[in-house]
Amino acid sequence: MGAVDEGRWALRLAVGLLAGGVGLYALYKLTLDRHQEEQVGRACGGRQSGKQKLVHTVSGLKLAAANRGIADAQPGCVLTKSPDSLEQQHLQVVLGLLQGTSESSTREQTLVTLGNSAAFTTNQDLIRKLGGLNIVANCLSDEVTSVKVKAMNVLNNLSMSVANQEELKIWIPQILEIVQATTLNSELQVAGLRVLTNISVTNNYHHMVTNSIPHFLKLLVEGTESIKVQVLKILVNLSANPGVAHDLLCVQAPLSFLLLFDSCEHKDILLRLLIFVANLKESLNLLQGSVEYEMESIHSVLFGNPTPFSHKLATLMLYQDNEVKHQVARIIIK
Template structure:
């Protein structure tokens, strides 16, 4: 079933870098040295600043009608994906590339752009630049693509980006947003619970994990419970295989983690955990 495969792709994205729990712990304990740096985002204005055309019926496809200059600029953006750049892309080139990835609907260009982002994300300096340019949600959104090649390239890019400690939380938050959307749909509940998920998923319920992640994983569990209740499945345990999300969420280890969150230092996390105690 397509829905189950989609859940599997999203679940795969969720556990990227999940083994680096200690790194996340260090990050959430506070690494606030220095300023925030660039907070550029490849919006329409960013695309214009980077030299990419932003108007016309062919927006993002490279076939932009209008003056020859627009066509040349569109072509230069796509040139970044054709393998002609052997060196590491600089910030301006990455900005162009991310704008192209965000704006185009051409699957061939999207796949090539994701490959280029992934290759450049293998370099530590670009892992930070791509994050500062808002590239993580742009790449993460491509997991929703119906094209399995695009999904795969997006996961590869996220995998390289996840080497950077500060990127790990942003990647998990982005993928959790996708899972939360799925969890609100009762038609997706069975596919979601049947998805094979690495056991490291449960580390997201640890008390030292960032608040924004804790609130989302608790809400994920809550949404699934609500959908099961609506469908009348809480009294009847469906058949799921070992290693599925069902076995992780409804196992004793997860229950212990949620009970521990009742004593969390953050009031919102504590309140969310308290409301879930009767369901575990």
């Protein structure tokens, strides 16, 4: 009888220990699951309550939509979103991040995101209304060149909006200063010229860049092909405005200016050069009064009588391209 009681007591003890072990494991598993939930919650912008987790498990829809708005507004999520899917709350987050950090790589990443989103007209307006133009333009004062380049790229897209140009005009002097002071043919110089090209599409701000015409001509003869093309886009825009024709005609021509009209020059450059000259010729006919020009001026080099430029035009009449011939005809006939 005693042996039987001892056996029953041992069995009860074993069952009790087993139950206790299961309980401890369940408690450990519960604690571990809760810890993992917290980790996931932090990564996605918030922690779900037990009730929320149950609803999410059952429906899989309603809670997911609610949480997506929270998670999508986190900087890490916003910066990886497709540019065409960025909404106002996302742009606010990106602009806040750009304004609130001095870390170069983060600033560059936010500027890339803004630049991509600013390719869409709706976002160009949204960024302006959110005060983003000044936030982006302030990056032009950053000490890191790559940040300046990316800020210029954003401004390039933003400046396609006429409404944005009105606010960006206060930054034209700084952009001109950067273009002149930076290394010749640098990425920053090209980016700055692109912004000025957009801003010079209308006549509204031509008076703000006329003092930089001599430097534009310097870049035209010294720069790479990409620099030449960007400078000529600006000069063509300026030359279409009779109001600044006098400024263009009076400026001193670089010594190697006429060499650009050689038939071996790249067509894109040659064609824009001829459009520039043809526009000036038309504006010259509109100018009233007698004006004396220096011998080294653009006017004297192009329209003096006789000039080496006349011989260049005669040669270009044989150029194997109808667009080039048409612009040569414009110059000769006018």
